[in-house]
Amino acid sequence: MPDVDAVVLDIEGTTSATGFVVDVLYPYSRSRFGALLARRGDDPDVARAVGQVRELIGAPDADAARVEEVLNTWLDEDRKATPLKTLQGLIWSEGFARGDLASHFYEDVLPALRRWHAAGIALHVYSSGSVAAQRAWFAAGPEGDLLPLVDGLYDTENAGPKQEADSYRRITTALGVPAGRTLFLSDRTGELDAARTAGWRTVGVRRPGEPYYEHGVGDHPEARAFDEIDLSTRSTP
Structure with missing residues (x-):
């Protein structure tokens, strides 16, 4: 998936286990x-x-x-x-x-985030969990503070509901990155549909054992893990 300048991540069911x-x-x-x-x-x-x-x-x-x-x-x-x-x-x-809590990430996630960050791809988070929760989650990662990898945090308060296209348009404005060069990763079809309506590129992350696994990801490209998503080839806009 070339020509991506920004990746926006869902957390629950995408980077991390819903069960946790x-x-x-x-x-x-x-x-x-x-x-x-x-x-x-x-x-x-x-x-x-x-x-x-x-x-x-x-x-x-x-x-x-x-x-x-x-x-x-x-x-x-x-x-x-x-x-x-x-x-x-x-x-x-x-x-x-x-120290009562430590965050959870699937084992394929952090290597991919480090790889994309090193390639100059901006990483952002858009979760229904509050910005405060997101900041704490990434600060207490299994390999230490992961916040240096993340450029921006968005929730339902500063962006809007996750199944409404206007929320993704607001984030596009905040990112300053063209919608067509922004990739959204989520396990929920309604969110993926809303992001695509706003012009974003999408990949549905479909992990066995997650609550939305049986629902599939509609007609969006599908990955079972982040190492299946190749962002290595990029061109200048």
Whole structure:
């Protein structure tokens, strides 16, 4: 796949195992929502997220207990609600910083990211997880701090929903890279479709054992691992 100047990465199911997120990170955040709301309720990021929860449920006076209940319900439903992701990100950031948590990457991912970075390809992340969670995730990588490999981080708050083409158009504007020279890697067909509608190139990452494996990747090019994606041949725009 030549003529790519930027690669935008999904995380869950693409660079990293969904099972790790669901079985490790979700319970970790669930057990700490109440403490976060009590301890950091005046923190601007926490207060903004709580206000968003209240707005989404139509309960402007909802107390911390009600907010925590809603967060746990959304977690059970695997909702991609922005305030849920914001608060999870804050909790995970603390966990990574304390050494309670360490991020997971499939073994084919980091060699490919280092190879692409060395070739001058800009690497970015677009995940439903908050920017704070993404930053903590890459900072606590299995081989140390991986943030130097990453040029930009995007989530549903600064870009928009992942199955809407306008979100990818916003990222294109932020990247300053033509849409046709930007490659998106994801395991979800709806996201791949939205990115292609915005003019991006796409590859569906289809890993055995992941929840979306049986769904396939529609008519997008498919890879089972990052080492199947060859970005070695590039031309000048």
